Amino acid sequence: MPICASGWRRSHQRRESVKYLGAGTIEFLLDKDKNFYFMEMNTRIQVEHPVTEFVTGVDLIKAQIEIAAGKKISKKKIQFHGHAIECRINAEDPAHDFRPCPGKITSLHFGGGPGVRIDSHIYAGYEIPPYYDSLIAKIIVHAPTRDQALAKMYHALEECIIEGIHTTIPFQQKVMKNDVFKSGEFDTSFIESL
Numbered sequence: 001m002p003i004c005a006s007g008w009r010r011s012h013q014r015r016e017s018v019k020y021l022g023a024g025t026i027e028f029l030l031d032k033d034k035n036f037y038f039m040e041m042n043t044r045i046q047v048e049h050p051v052t053e054f055v056t057g058v059d060l061i062k063a064q065i066e067i068a069a070g071k072k073i074s075k076k077k078i079q080f081h082g083h084a085i086e087c088r089i090n091a092e093d094p095a096h097d098f099r100p101c102p103g104k105i106t107s108l109h110f111g112g113g114p115g116v117r118i119d120s121h122i123y124a125g126y127e128i129p130p131y132y133d134s135l136i137a138k139i140i141v142h143a144p145t146r147d148q149a150l151a152k153m154y155h156a157l158e159e160c161i162i163e164g165i166h167t168t169i170p171f172q173q174k175v176m177k178n179d180v181f182k183s184g185e186f187d188t189s190f191i192e193s194l
Contacts (some may be wrong), residue, residue, distance in 0.1 A: 022067050026051070032185075047088065047138065050117055054084035054142035057190035082142055083149040085171045087157065089120075089130045089137040101166040102130040111159025114141040115152060128165060136167070146184065150176050 002190075025046045027039040049060045056078050067073065067085040092098040108124045120137035128136060139156050154176040157169050178194065180186050 022064060029188075047135070048086055050119065050138065050140040051084040051086050054115075054117070055080050055082060055141060057081070067078050082144045083146045084094050084140060084142045085149050085153045086138055086140045087153060088135055088168070089139060089160070089162070089172075090168045091132040091136050091165050092134050092168050094168055095166075098168070100130065102128045103165045104128075104162035105162060107161060108163070109159070109161040110137070110139075113156075116156050117141070121185035122162075136162075147182070150182055 005176075021042060024041055024043045025048075026041045029037045029039065031037070045060055045064055052058070053060055057080060063073070067074075090098075091101045091103075104131050105122055105124055105126045105128065108126075110118045110120070110123060112118065117135060117140040119140070122136050135187060137160075139153065139160065141149055141152040141156055143152050154173060157173050157176065160169055162169070175181050175194065182191065
């Protein structure tokens with residue numbers, strides 16, 4: 001889950017007790033009754049940070065640099081707008097238990113448009129090595145409602161062409177079209193059941 005703005009503020013206020021000064025991320029689970037369950041706090045920006053940036057309008061990388069330079073965090077209340085979804089595109093084969101799929105990308109095209117962000121380092125001709133994390137791109141979308149964000153993500157995935165290797169895109173498209181996922185009424189066993 002993305003960073004909770006109130007969690008960000010709380011960690012700043014309590015930094016004296018843990019001797020921490022900086023922008024970090026707090027991971028938590030949220031149950032059906034909106035109870036938060038703390039998982040961990042990381043003293044770094046995490047891969048999901050664009051979700052928070054989309055819904056808050058706060059540039060977390062800029063904030064992290066400013067804090068490191070001694071600038072105070074603004075006390076203004078952070079406003080949340082719309083819904084954001086991020087899909088990590090991995091060089092993995094979902095049809096074979098998400099087996100890593102190193103190799104050469106022979107063709108590449110990312111879709112785009114308003115409310116679509118692509119974070120990646122790959123290009124046509126890029127050779128994915130077998131030694132590192134299989135993450136090759138992130139597609140992040142933002143829309144006024146959850147249903148609109150789901151539709152936008154499905155279409156962004158549909159427009160994405162990565163040839164020469166297997167990716168998690170077909171699996172993610174299946175998730176975006178799944179009625180249980182679309183309802184928002186699922187738990188941590190969802191992926192196994194899919």
